[in-house]
Structures are given as C-alpha cells and as structure tokens.
Amino acid sequence: MSERSTALLEQPGEPGRLPPSGGGARARRRLSLPIGLVRTARPRQWIKNVLVGAAPAAAGELVSRQTALQLALVFMLFTAAASAVYLINDALDAEADRAHPLKRLRPVARGDVPVPVACTAGVLLAAASTASAAVLCNAMTAVLLTAYVVMQIAYCVRLKHVLVVDLAIVTTGFLMRAVVGGVALSIPLSRWFLITTGFGALFMVAAKRYSEAVETEGSDGATRALLTSYTTGYLRFVWQLAAGAAVLGYCLWALESGGTADGSLLPWRQLSMIAFILAVLRYAVFADRGAAGAPEDVVLRDRPLAVIGLAWLAIYAMAVADL
Template sequence: MSERSTALLEQSGEPGRPPLPPGGSARGRRRPLSLPIGLVRTARPRQWIKNVLVGAAPAAAGELVSGQTAGQLGLVFVLFTAAASAVYLINDALDAEADRAHPAKCRRPVARGDVPVPVAYGAGALLAVASTAAAAVLCNAMTAALLTAYVVMQIAYCVRLKHVLVVDLAIVTTGFLMRAMVGGVALSIPLSRWFLITTGFGALFMVAAKRYSEAVEMEGSAGATRALLTSYTTGYLRFVWQLAAGVAVLGYCLWALEDGGSADGSLLPWRQLSMIAFILAVLRYAVFADRGAAGAPEDVVLRDRPLAVIGLAWLAIYGMAVAGL
C-alpha cells in the first residue's frame, strides 16, 4: 500500500470511505434524511398527546357535538402543537452544548449534530411566528394572544426561569393550564372558576409528582439530570403534590355538587357520580407519585391499565352528564 493510500485511510478512519474534511468526524457525515427526521424528533412527537387538552374546556361545557366545533378544535390542536414544537426546537438549540455532555440527552438530534444549531433556531422561530399568525387569522385575537404568551413564557423558562425555585413549577403548570384554556378561548366558551381551579391544581399535582419522582430516582446525583433538583427536598415536593391533589379534588367536587342533583330529568346524578371516578384516578396516580415512579404523565396514564380503565369510566359517566341521559 502506498504512503498516500495509508494517509487517506488514517484520515478517513475506515477503509473504502473518502477522507473527512479538516476538523470533521464520522458524526458530521449526515444521511440524506437525517435533517428532516432530526427536526421531527426534536419537535417531540410523543409529547403531542398533551395537546389533546385543548378539548378540555369545550368538553366541560358540553360543546363537542357539532362537526364545526370538532374542526375548529382540530385546527387549535395543530396550532398549539406547532407552538410547543417551536419551544422544543429552541430549547434544544440553547442546551446543545450541555446536552452533549449528558449520558442520555447527547442522543438528541441537535446535540448529535444531525440538526445544526442555527437550523433549530430558525425552524423554532418560523413555527412560533407561523402558529401565532395563523391563530390570529383563523381563530381570534385572544387565541393568538394566548399562544404568543405561551411561547414567550416557555422560552423565558428555557433561558432562565427553569433555574428559579418554585417559579419553574408554576411555569410548567401554567403551560398545561394554557393548553386546557385555549380550546375554550378559540370557541368563545366561558371558562368557569371550578374548571380553572381543578385543571390548574391537577396539572400542578402531576408536575410536582414528576419532579418528586426525578428527585427520588436521582437522589445524591440529581443535578446530573435537572440542576434545580438539588435545591428541592423530596419532603417539599411531596408536600406540593399532596396539596395540589387535595385542592384539585376539592375543586372538582364543588363543581359537581353545584348542580344539586338530577332535577334536569337525567336518570341518575351523573355529575355527582363522576366524582367517584375522578377521586379514584387521583388516588391511583398518587400510588405512582408516592413510589417515585410518576415520570411523564402521558406514560403513567397510558401504561397503567387500571388507571386507563378508571379514565374511560370517568369519560363515560361525564358523557352521560353532558348528554343529560
């Protein structure tokens, strides 16, 4: 083998492949579809299920019966998904250097180099502007304002607020609450105080339970996963999710009992009966929180069969109440 061939092999690192560019690496050799696939992965498709919450307010008001309503909610789902994806793209661009040093997050497309940092910033900015502009044109000004507030708040969280005690919990909780509100705002449905209380504290319950589980799992090395966990104690996080669970149950019960019975001609007081399923769901979820196994809310709900059955039972009972059967 000639000296030139030997040098080429040493530079490329593998026989039969062309030499790498100066300062390059095997990671820099991208496949043709690595960029679009990386952009989709960075947008977190598994997280899109959270945006089903856009139907919460119309469902609570019994306004899910018409095709026009369903079509409008589908549009709102797409717009909120685009806004949330914009935040994920910008977050991963901001955290690219830190993610490369993390044992798990180093596999994220931006950290791996599949998606260049400027491209992630550009795609995130484009999605953020497009989603809010489309909301103003296709929905109403309040929907656009809510989406804009969500994007600004989440970017502020990525840049700074995720490092501020308690504020980080409030920001993530508010993100869930905004998801639940936006459907009602888009359809001009009044949001009751009980809906806001139950949804807000229910979200805080799940967020605090997730933080508590992370703190238990990573006790002694919590900062390696989420730096702020080193500033929380497991006792404090337990207190927060227990308090939030209690307020959420209280708010739901007060809403259900406000009706006063089955005087509207229903066969049974379905709204009051739905309290049983709601409380059972909270108690079942609290089992995982207490064990320190309440990770991503969507994973807990989808992987635990009894919790899924309780959720379906609640939907059936609540559907009876809305239908007045």
C-alpha cells in the same frame, strides 16, 4: 490485481464485504436533518395538547362538526407552538445536553440538527402558529399562543433555574392548553374548571419533579440542576397539596348542580366524582413510588388508570347528555 481491487481489500470492515456505497450514506445524511427536526419537536409530548378540548368537552360543545374541526385546528396550532419551544430549548441547551448521559442523544446535541437550524426552525414555527391563530381563530387565541411561547422561552433561558417559579411556569403551560380551547370557541370558562385544571396540572408537575428528585437523590449530578435545591419532602408536600385541591375543586363543581337534571336517570355529574378521585389516587401510587417522571408513560401504559379514565369519560358524557 488492479489498483481498485487492492484498495477495496485494504478497506477496514468485515472480510470479503465491500464498503457501503456513497449514495446510501448521502441519502441517510439528507434524511437525518428532517428526521432530527421532527424528533426535536417531541411527537410523544403532543398528547398533552389534547387538553385544548377540555373546556369544550366540559361545556358539552363537541357535538357539531364545525366545533370538532375548529378544535382540531387549535390542537395543531398549539402543537406547532409547543414544538417551536422544544426546538429553541434544545438549541439553547445543546452544549449542556452533550454532557448529559441521555440528553446527549438528542438530535441537536448529537449534531444531526445544527444549532442555527433548530433555532431558526423554532422561531419560524412560533411565528407561523401565532399568525395563523390570528387569521384562522380570533385575536385572543393568538395572544394566548404568543404569551405561551414567550413564557416558555423565558423559562428555557432563565426561569427554570428559579425555585417555585419553575413549577408555576410549567403548570401555567398546562392550564393555558386547557384555556385556549375555550377561548378559541368563545366558551365561558367556569371558575371550578380553572381551579381543578390548574391544581391538577400542578399535581402532575410536582409529582414529576418529585420522581426526578428521588431518582437523583444521593448522586452528585442531577438531571435538572434545580432539583438539588428542592427537597423530596417539599416536592411531596406540593403534589399532595395540589392533589387535594384538585379533588376539592372537582367535587364542589360536581355538587353545585344539586342533584339530577330533568329527565336524568342518575346524578351522573356527582357520580363522576368517584372515577375522578380514583384516577387521582391511582396516579398518586406512581408519584409516591417516584415513578411519575414521565407522565405520558403513566397515563398511556397503566391499564387500571386507563380503565378508570374511560369510566370517567363515559359517566361525564352521560352528565353532558342529561341521560
């Protein structure tokens, strides 16, 4: 028997099988870095950035092709900025994530993406998104994106450990998503739009924290260190208060028009209150159960909530079109 055959027989593994070729392993290693970078950018979270279309949709400005293209550009720029924050966050938290039962599987914590690479990619992506906004949109859009990135990095470094401020920062991030679409398209922002969006975001953020606190209640180690400083009673109060304020703001905005518009068959704007309130009540079911820890899963997987959302979109479209 040749030396090569003897060496192959001595390799550990299943009997009669040759070890995997070195070429395939090298190819997998080469792909692990770009795949890891994409996973670190959190593609599942990109759905949050559709909020950039909230202001143009509320103003009925989504009818032209140019507006749609500009809005698609803003969506991509904000997605790039948010992805940059995720990359930098995972680079900063790599050591702590390795001790976490779930976060240790993140590409940076697992070693698929080196910490310097994740940090460098995040910085370059943040710089590219803000610079592109200044060139392709307007100066205020670039300012908002820069402020978002700086605020979120400050949150990752320090502010996520400060009571109440952490809720305010995450809520402001959602609100900035909604505002930037209007700013990029030079659309005036209604005070009711800002109130409803802001408190709606606080409702979802507080419900998420409440769900996380319920899941970790009674355990020695919380998934988020600050959760041990909050009580479930306090977080419940916050999401209930925010839900009430969001509903009140929306209803006052809907009633402000004072009735049917010229040529409208029904008071669509006022009727949209029904769908909006039902959506808040449906989402509150998951918040109350402590099952709203992943808002994107609730929104995408709950069929009754999806039906209510589609009904609201249809009614609101009628209001915008004055049908």
